[in-house]
Amino acid sequence: MLVCFSHLRWNFVQQRPQHLLNRAVADHLVIYFEEPVWEEGLETARLDIHAQPSGVRVAVPVLPAGLGGDQAIEAQRGMLDEVLDAHAGQETIFWYYTPMALQFAGHREPDLCVYDCMDELSAFRGAPPELVALEARLFDLADLVFAGGQSLYEAKRSRHPSVQVFPSSIDKAHFIRARQPGRQDPADQRDIPHPRIGFFGVIDERMDTALVARVAALRPEWHFVMLGPVVKIDPASLPRLPNLHWLGSKSYQELPAYLAGWDAGLMPFALNETTRYISPTKTPEFLAAGIPLVSTAVRDVQRPYGALGLVGIAAGEAATVQALEAAMSRPRGPWLASVDRYLADLSWDATWGAMHQLMRQRAERSLPMAVTASDPAAGTGRRVHV
Template sequence: MQDNVRRKLGLGGVFSMLALSVRPLLHLLFMCPINAVRAWLFARRNRASDEAPPQFILASILQWYDVWQRPQHFASRLSAKFDVCFLSPVPVHHIVGESQLWRGRRIKQVTDSLTVFAPLCLPGENKVGLIRAMNRLLWVSYLREAAIKLRMAKPVLWLNFPFNDRLVRAMPYRAVIYDVMDEFVEFSIAPKDANKKEAKVLKAAAFVSTGTYSLYERMRSLHKNVEYIPCGVDFELFNAVARHTPDRPRDFPRSRGPVLGYFGSLNERIDAELIESVARRRPGWTFVLLGPFQRSYSGRRDLRNVHYLGLKPYRSLPAYLAFFDICMMPYRVTEATKKISPVKLLEYFAAGKPVITTRIPDVLRFYESLVWVADDADEFITKVEAILRMRGSGQFNPQTYIDVARQRSWEQMSEQMLRGILKVL
């Protein structure tokens, strides 16, 4: 088993987690009521003009320091024009056992106009309803604290998670924006009243955007102002490896056969059994998976040709991608994954790499002619062998994929998002 795979916390980790949990508990007891009063006084003393440039608080379920996805990309580009606070409370157990890149940075000034606010929240909310309720109160208090610290009297609230419906009532807003990036109501962690919570967010939202067309089809019957804004790609970053091969990362495994790679979160949505079945039947193939483990991931970690390299900084991903022969999107096909559109697809394309995927509707809707689709291990092996033959004979044309990715930059998607937001301000 590789050393860089997330280990169990152990007794020391449990004690560390309990000690760190004291901080959000104390905040809950003392600072929540104090911040409520401070926010009320702040709102009375600071009347923001609707003519002033908007300020944004992006309350994200995804943390700034973990796998970069839609929220981080939009926030970083929006901050080129406006003040942005990226609010992403971090569960205590992520610090102790999982999020290696988090360094206790509660507030980080990324640029003059982009602030990351990452205070602690309590572990275990997906299993204990009381902890979930306590964390929702913490989110409200942290949002008020961020607004006061950054002098945001009437910010635009940008949500990407439907179960934080308390936030829409936390303070006066210029507008509420709901970016639907996943079918969270279908997740195993969804509370029993998930649809009611999402309905409250939708009622408060002036503008709703969706990251996939499948989500757009659902949302347009629930809200009058919905726009499909697909995910983009940091084209220059990922395309660089198609033009120049970087140095091989030191922890990248040596292989005589083809390398099949994946980067992203490792959770219940990844079909670990599919990967393991193929790996056993093709021991000469090397599988390299990058990304943080979640406890829901069912994969075994004792196969010699399957390597888990852990979470990597976003800007280092192309150096690993350069040494993938084939890129994978091995998702289970469930009600939740039927509405995803993985950001990594265009990143793979920008590097000029062939992609094998399971049957994801949004991927097939827009890119069916560009990907290889496998429904089971037999078909996966057959398709990989076909790709290898194409590459070996010179029939595979990387430029086709590069040209597709070039048309979908994050800058273009951010401009589309901003136009939709400004219409409701």
């Protein structure tokens, strides 16, 4: 049984946890513990478990509104104990995305403990002050640490004797649908003129909305299609221009239809502590869709994507406009051929397979403290020392 502890809602947006755990169900019973929700008028805490089509079981602690912090932790501890006791005798894997879960899970010792570190959560707005100390404890407890990008790996590798880098991967079959000719434009995008430059993903403090506004003002004839939920920032703070179109959240299944109608993509990440270690999953997704892409100078986009000429890297509005013009005007054929060569060996199936192999080896106590693993982002078959 694999029990995942996450700060992300399963049905929020499709990203790393969903891609990996939807594959883990082939080998394990997967229970995905979300953070609690609070219910007015509730007298007794309960655990709601929802089976997903993939087989993942999403466990949501439902707590009475107003329950104190210590009481909330105790309630979740009891819920976890009930789940584990109901499957007593099974091999148990704890898979952490948030160190905060140690507050209610740290009293149980699984057969294998994995920390899949996909973000530097301590840099996010509103991060709990105890997060840093809990992460230090998690490093002590973890048998394996997976880093979600090269920059995160470099930041974390000295903190644990067995850290592996597994950058963002790609569901090529899903996003390559955007290349199919004749796809019908979604209704809310149909009347937006071309050229269209698009973004999809969570819209939060990591987006440089001022840069978006300046680029849109420089090119009023271009139209910018922005897809995604607005989180941790005031929607009223988003820039409003006639050529800026904030279309809200779209499902994962809808994304290829939107991307099919774009002439270029833009990843306007702010360069600050919240983006210092990010490895955006959407980078290979844009490329699989065949969308020429320009990004700000995020390290894990600069290398390898920028260095290989697959993504344009720009700083400031003038350079961003210039890079978008170049991306939209160059012949697609040679660039797409380079993209497809790079993406050929990149897949979430391969990433999960490599992770699972390391987990099996570690469970058998045969994994050396320094290992050599294939880099799933390389796409070249080269070996990297981790």
